[in-house]
Amino acid sequence: MISMMLQFTNYLRYEGFTVSTAALHNAIASLEWVNPVKKEQFYAAMEACLVQNIEDREKFSRYFRRFFEDKTPLAFEHQDASFRMQVAEFAKEIRIDGNYVSHIIADYIEGDVLGLMENIGDEIPFRPVYNDVASGSGMTKEQVRKEIIKRINLLVDEAEDFATVSYHMPRDKREALSDFLLERLKEAAALIKPDPFNKFGRRQLMPWEKQRTISTISFDKLALDEHEKVRAEVEKIAQKLKDALSRQKRRSSRGHIDIKNTIRKSMKYGGIPFKISMKTASRKKGKIVALCDISMSVAFAAQFMLLLLYRLQNRFSKIRSFVFIRNTFEISHFFTKHPLEVALQKAVQQHNIGMGQLTNYANSFKSFLDSYPNVINKDTTLLIMGDALNNHNDPKVEYLKKMAEKAARTIWLNPEEKQYWYSPSSAVSDYEPICTQMVECATIDQLSDFAKKLIL
Amino acid sequence: MEVKIESIEDVSRLLETQGYISSIDIATIVYLAIKMQRPILVEGPAGVGKTELAKSLSRALSLELIQLQCYEGLDESKAIYEWEYAKQLLYTQILKEKISEVIGTTDDLNASIKKLVQLEDAFFSDHFLLARPLLKAIRSKERSVLLIDEVDKSDPEFEAYLLEILSTNEITIPELGTQVALKIPIVFLTSNNVRDLSDALKRRCLNLYIDFPSPELEIRIVTSKFPGLSKKLIQHLVQSIHNIRKLEIKKMPSISETLDWANALLTLQVEEITPEDLRKTLGIISKYKTDMDQIMEAADKVLGVSA
Numbered sequence: 001m002i003s004m005m006l007q008f009t010n011y012l013r014y015e016g017f018t019v020s021t022a023a024l025h026n027a028i029a030s031l032e033w034v035n036p037v038k039k040e041q042f043y044a045a046m047e048a049c050l051v052q053n054i055e056d057r058e059k060f061s062r063y064f065r066r067f068f069e070d071k072t073p074l075a076f077e078h079q080d081a082s083f084r085m086q087v088a089e090f091a092k093e094i095r096i097d098g099n100y101v102s103h104i105i106a107d108y109i110e111g112d113v114l115g116l117m118e119n120i121g122d123e124i125p126f127r128p129v130y131n132d133v134a135s136g137s138g139m140t141k142e143q144v145r146k147e148i149i150k151r152i153n154l155l156v157d158e159a160e161d162f163a164t165v166s167y168h169m170p171r172d173k174r175e176a177l178s179d180f181l182l183e184r185l186k187e188a189a190a191l192i193k194p195d196p197f198n199k200f201g202r203r204q205l206m207p208w209e210k211q212r213t214i215s216t217i218s219f220d221k222l223a224l225d226e227h228e229k230v231r232a233e234v235e236k237i238a239q240k241l242k243d244a245l246s247r248q249k250r251r252s253s254r255g256h257i258d259i260k261n262t263i264r265k266s267m268k269y270g271g272i273p274f275k276i277s278m279k280t281a282s283r284k285k286g287k288i289v290a291l292c293d294i295s296m297s298v299a300f301a302a303q304f305m306l307l308l309l310y311r312l313q314n315r316f317s318k319i320r321s322f323v324f325i326r327n328t329f330e331i332s333h334f335f336t337k338h339p340l341e342v343a344l345q346k347a348v349q350q351h352n353i354g355m356g357q358l359t360n361y362a363n364s365f366k367s368f369l370d371s372y373p374n375v376i377n378k379d380t381t382l383l384i385m386g387d388a389l390n391n392h393n394d395p396k397v398e399y400l401k402k403m404a405e406k407a408a409r410t411i412w413l414n415p416e417e418k419q420y421w422y423s424p425s426s427a428v429s430d431y432e433p434i435c436t437q438m439v440e441c442a443t444i445d446q447l448s449d450f451a452k453k454l455i456l
Numbered sequence: 457m458e459v460k461i462e463s464i465e466d467v468s469r470l471l472e473t474q475g476y477i478s479s480i481d482i483a484t485i486v487y488l489a490i491k492m493q494r495p496i497l498v499e500g501p502a503g504v505g506k507t508e509l510a511k512s513l514s515r516a517l518s519l520e521l522i523q524l525q526c527y528e529g530l531d532e533s534k535a536i537y538e539w540e541y542a543k544q545l546l547y548t549q550i551l552k553e554k555i556s557e558v559i560g561t562t563d564d565l566n567a568s569i570k571k572l573v574q575l576e577d578a579f580f581s582d583h584f585l586l587a588r589p590l591l592k593a594i595r596s597k598e599r600s601v602l603l604i605d606e607v608d609k610s611d612p613e614f615e616a617y618l619l620e621i622l623s624t625n626e627i628t629i630p631e632l633g634t635q636v637a638l639k640i641p642i643v644f645l646t647s648n649n650v651r652d653l654s655d656a657l658k659r660r661c662l663n664l665y666i667d668f669p670s671p672e673l674e675i676r677i678v679t680s681k682f683p684g685l686s687k688k689l690i691q692h693l694v695q696s697i698h699n700i701r702k703l704e705i706k707k708m709p710s711i712s713e714t715l716d717w718a719n720a721l722l723t724l725q726v727e728e729i730t731p732e733d734l735r736k737t738l739g740i741i742s743k744y745k746t747d748m749d750q751i752m753e754a755a756d757k758v759l760g761v762s763a
Contacts, residue, residue, distance in 0.1 A: 020655075020659055022659050022660075023659065026492070026494070026662070029492055030488050030492060032491075033487065033488055033491045033492070034464070034484060034487075034488065040481075040484075041464060041480065041484045044480060044481040044484035044485055045484055045488055047481070047663070048481075048484075048485045048488065048496075048662040048664055049662060049663075051663055052655060052658040052659065052663060053658075054499060054649065054665055057665060236652065239652070242651075243612055243651070272545060272549065274541075274542045274545055274546075275542075336746065337746040338704065338706065338746070339704070339705075339706045342704050
């Protein structure tokens with residue numbers, strides 16, 4: 001059974017699944033307590049030991065099925081006593097010659113799989129001895145396997161004959177018995193044959209299977225199936241930033257002793273400082289107003305930024321989010337009604353603001369000022385996410401200037417790589433001087449750096 | 457007296473005596489954890505019975521339950537042990553004269569310090585040690601069930617403290633030395649996946665994921681808790697809950713909400729759930745106004761009423 005486990009983990013690793021040695025050790029140890037023939041128990045134990053991430057459960061289930069499906073012995077619990085007695089009788093006949101191999105096959109037919117499984121896979125130095133017959137065989141696994149296959153080939157005919165002459169059983173039972181015995185023998189032969197999965201190391205991945213380092217790929221160059229991975233990555237960044245924030249908060253609260261307060265409190269105890277007071281530095285939370293261009297070229301970048309902002313919303317006193325192409329619309333209400341993932345989809349896709357049209361920044365800024373004149377105040381950090389491709393429209397910088405004057409700071413996140421910023425259709429050169437900062441935010445790494453600077 | 461467990465079926469049966477209906481996965485992994493003396497990391501959505509599993513097992517095995525509720529900022533002084541600073545200070549004040557007597561006979565500073573060092577052990581002894589849940593479990597003379605609840609809410613640094621305890625069943629207190637577990641506790645760690653736990657921690661545990669139960673299992677759970685409800689009503693209730701889980705809502709109703717709803721329907725003596733009953737009891741199933749609106753909008757679909 002141990003060699004089978006090794007084979008299975010080799011197979012998992014071959015398919016790119018990470019299985020640590022400790023996990024394999026656990027899985028092997030668990031076999032002492034679960035019955036491998038009981039599929040559900042066995043599966044639960046293997047999953048508990050070998051799967052460490054929830055996301056891998058589905059993949060594991062697939063690989064498990066593929067590996068073990070054809071190798072799990074048929075159960076015959078639902079058959080009646082006479083059927084079982086006949087099976088036992090056939091097993092007894094096989095055992096008569098006293099051969100080690102015959103014992104293994106007979107055990108297998110009766111449902112004891114350990115002897116057979118012991119002889120699967122390569123020779124291993126720490127092979128435990130499960131039964132006395134095995135220890136006395138004196139054969140290598142390879143020899144045992146050959147012998148088993150040879151013996152099974154002979155037994156196929158014998159099994160059929162045995163079932164046919166079991167006259168005390170009705171005909172349908174005899175047929176069922178014949179099928180059962182043949183199936184069992186076929187199973188044992190399949191199990192013992194050299195296994196294609198018994199390879200070490202990972203297989204050579206095809207070019208399209210190779211994982212790209214998504215953290216450094218521009219958002220607009222991501223493949224569709226990579227968006228989900230980026231989303232998961234953004235979640236992780238948010239969590240890391242939260243951890244960093246809480247560490248910072250703890251450090252600041254235990255860093256300095258509040259002498260005045262400590263002395264005052266010690267008066268109760270005759271001047272002995274039983275209770276030490278610490279200074280807690282409170283940091284003012286800012287308000288965020290995010291304006292996102294959601295035209296096709298930058299829509300995904302906007303989604304990722306919003307996702308990160310909302311995951312960090314405790315850090316801010318308030319977040320209000322807006323989207324634009326030619327006009328600006330508020331989407332904050334989506335985030336109060338729906339879970340974040342759904343809200344993002346709905347906010348970016350399900351409103352009627354002229355998807356497919358060309359972006360007009362001047363028009364969008366004007367409509368923002370007209371429709372939401374009091375949103376920005378002196379505590380506000382104004383974040384604008386867009387590539388500033390104004391499609392040769394007049395940039396009308398006065399609108400952005402007006403917004404920037406009201407806000408504490410204006411940060412422009414440009415998901416376009418810096419080398420393309422100053423193209424003729426771009427308004428970067430017009431808008432950049434007005435902003436406190438214009439930063440390139442084309443990849444996850446850059447988004448993470450920006451968020452760090454924003455909140456820490 | 458500890459109850460003996462000899463098979464997976466024993467686990468199922470014992471949990472059932474405490475009103476916890478377990479799936480084969482749960483029973484198998486709990487059995488393995490007991491036999492292999494490994495901690496279980498239980499993950500899954502809120503309200504599916506992660507904490508209840510540990511509580512039920514402790515009751516079923518008649519073992520003490522030691523619970524550590526994790527939160528952001530939890531540190532070793534709240535989780536493992538703490539020296540009682542105030543008590544130590546108080547004793548030094550009370551024993552001031554005694555200490556003076558001990559030191560009084562010495563001639564120089566060095567000799568005084570040497571004498572004081574001898575006293576140090578008295579102030580860093582069990583008497584001044586405040587054992588927190590983890591140390592309590594390690595020092596417990598009887599086997600206990602240690603529940604480290606919502607471990608994902610604690611900071612990553614705290615996980616490092618757990619590693620020593622989970623892998624070696626020891627805690628090192630610099631002043632007292634290494635404390636080895638007298639009886640290895642059955643450890644449950646629960647997580648709602650607020651953040652990824654470290655691989656080092658996961659590697660030391662058996663991983664159990666409890667998802668929302670299948671309709672059949674949920675029917676069994678409700679039936680065992682509320683035998684007074686009719687079979688037809690329970691089926692309708694569970695099916696409705698499963699329909700609600702298919703909606704795009706913020707918080708899906710979990711088993712605890714199913715049970716609360718069943719209790720409410722029993723109290724109101726409802727025999728068949730109508731949209732009006734659903735509206736009246738909606739606050740039990742859902743905690744968000746927006747979710748409630750969505751559920752009511754789809755009331756017919758939820759209750760399986762053909763228009």
